Amino acid sequence: MSGKTEPDREQIEFRSAVVLAGGRGRRMGMVEKALLKFEEKTILERLLESLFRAVDEVILSVRDKTQEEKFSPVLEKFPACEIRFCFDTLEDAGPLEGIRAGLLESRAEYSFVCAGDMPFVNSRVVDLLFEKASGHDAALPKWEDKKFEPLHAVYSKKLIPEIEKAFEKGKRSVLTPVFEMKDVVLVDVSEIREIDPELRTFVNINTVEDMRIIIGSMSKNKKLN
Numbered sequence: 001m002s003g004k005t006e007p008d009r010e011q012i013e014f015r016s017a018v019v020l021a022g023g024r025g026r027r028m029g030m031v032e033k034a035l036l037k038f039e040e041k042t043i044l045e046r047l048l049e050s051l052f053r054a055v056d057e058v059i060l061s062v063r064d065k066t067q068e069e070k071f072s073p074v075l076e077k078f079p080a081c082e083i084r085f086c087f088d089t090l091e092d093a094g095p096l097e098g099i100r101a102g103l104l105e106s107r108a109e110y111s112f113v114c115a116g117d118m119p120f121v122n123s124r125v126v127d128l129l130f131e132k133a134s135g136h137d138a139a140l141p142k143w144e145d146k147k148f149e150p151l152h153a154v155y156s157k158k159l160i161p162e163i164e165k166a167f168e169k170g171k172r173s174v175l176t177p178v179f180e181m182k183d184v185v186l187v188d189v190s191e192i193r194e195i196d197p198e199l200r201t202f203v204n205i206n207t208v209e210d211m212r213i214i215i216g217s218m219s220k221n222k223k224l225n
Contacts, residue, residue, distance in 0.1 A: 013110070015055040015130055018102030019047065020095050020151065021071065021116030022063040022088060032070055033205050034116040043119040043205065044074050048081070053123035054130070055112060057082040059105045061098035064088075094172045095151060100163045103155065110134070115151045115204050122201035125192055129154040137181040141202075143189050150174040152202055156181075 021034045021044070034044040051058055060075075060083065062068055068085045075083050086105040090097045099113055110133050112126050133139035133154040141149040151174065162177035171177075178184060193199060204210075 013130075013134070014057075014108045016057050016059060016106040016108035016111040017051045017055040017126070018059045018061055018099060018106060018111050018113045019044075019051075019116045020061050020098040020102070020113065022061055022067065022095075022098050032067070035070065035074070036117075036205065038119075042074055043117055044071065045077060046119045047114070047116065047121055048074070048078055048083070050121050050123045051112070051126065052078070052081050054126040057084070057107060059083075059102045059111070060085050060116075061102040062087060090167070093167070094174075096163055096166065096172055096174050096177070099155070099174065100160060103157055103160050106157070110154055110156050112154050113151060117205040118152070118201075118203065119205070120200040120203050121152070122196045124195045125201045126154075128192065128195060129187065132185045132187050136185045137183040138178060139185045139187055140178065141189055141192060142186040148175060148186075149202055150178055153178075 019034075021032075034047075035042050037043075048058060058081070060068075060071060062071065062085055064087060068087075071085075084105060086101040088097045088101055095115070102113065103111055110130060112129060114121055129139045129141070133156065137156050137158050139154045141152060143149070155178070158181055159177060162180040165180070166172070166177045189199065192201070
């Protein structure tokens with residue numbers, strides 16, 4: 001009998017996601033943004049549901065054990081999923097330390113990295129970024145105005161030593177170590193728009209007003225449907 005067969009699950013490249021949930025939510029009154037709820041689900045719950053359509057494990061990068069305790073009830077809703085915590089070892093070093101800790105904890109060569117306040121991450125876009133990154137150092141979305149989305153990208157473990165070099169130089173910008181890698185694939189947002197026309201995958205919640213706008217938009221779409 002000839003012809004191709006579907007590959008076994010074990011043969012498919014293992015994928016991780018690192019969710020940066022260690023922020024202090026200063027613009028939201030010091031609340032845990034990932035735990036904000038609308039339509040009966042927290043942002044973190046929505047994010048995990050989407051990510052597990054594209055990855056095998058999720059690493060929640062948090063500040064400390066207190067934050068871990070706050071998030072644990074959400075994880076109980078995903079009993080069959082592999083979810084672990086990792087913690088910053090450098091205090092107030094920003095998202096770059098969260099990325100470093102997450103990549104160190106990750107079991108995969110490649111990890112999708114995103115912020116914990118992104119309720120609409122599109123699993124098909126995540127798939128695309130993994131495909132683009134395969135065999136390279138990273139896949140980074142690029143806007144028409146040459147800005148980038150470093151907190152919605154796929155990175156290989158090659159980023160870890162570059163982050164450590166950046167810290168030694170006193171640099172905290174996420175893009176600094178990213179562009180020290182030799183083989184970063186830039187993915188035009190126009191290509192992502194073919195999957196997600198409104199680019200909702202990049203939406204994040206920074207303020208109470210952002211939350212009101214999103215809830216209003218969802219209510220409007222419900223009425224139209």
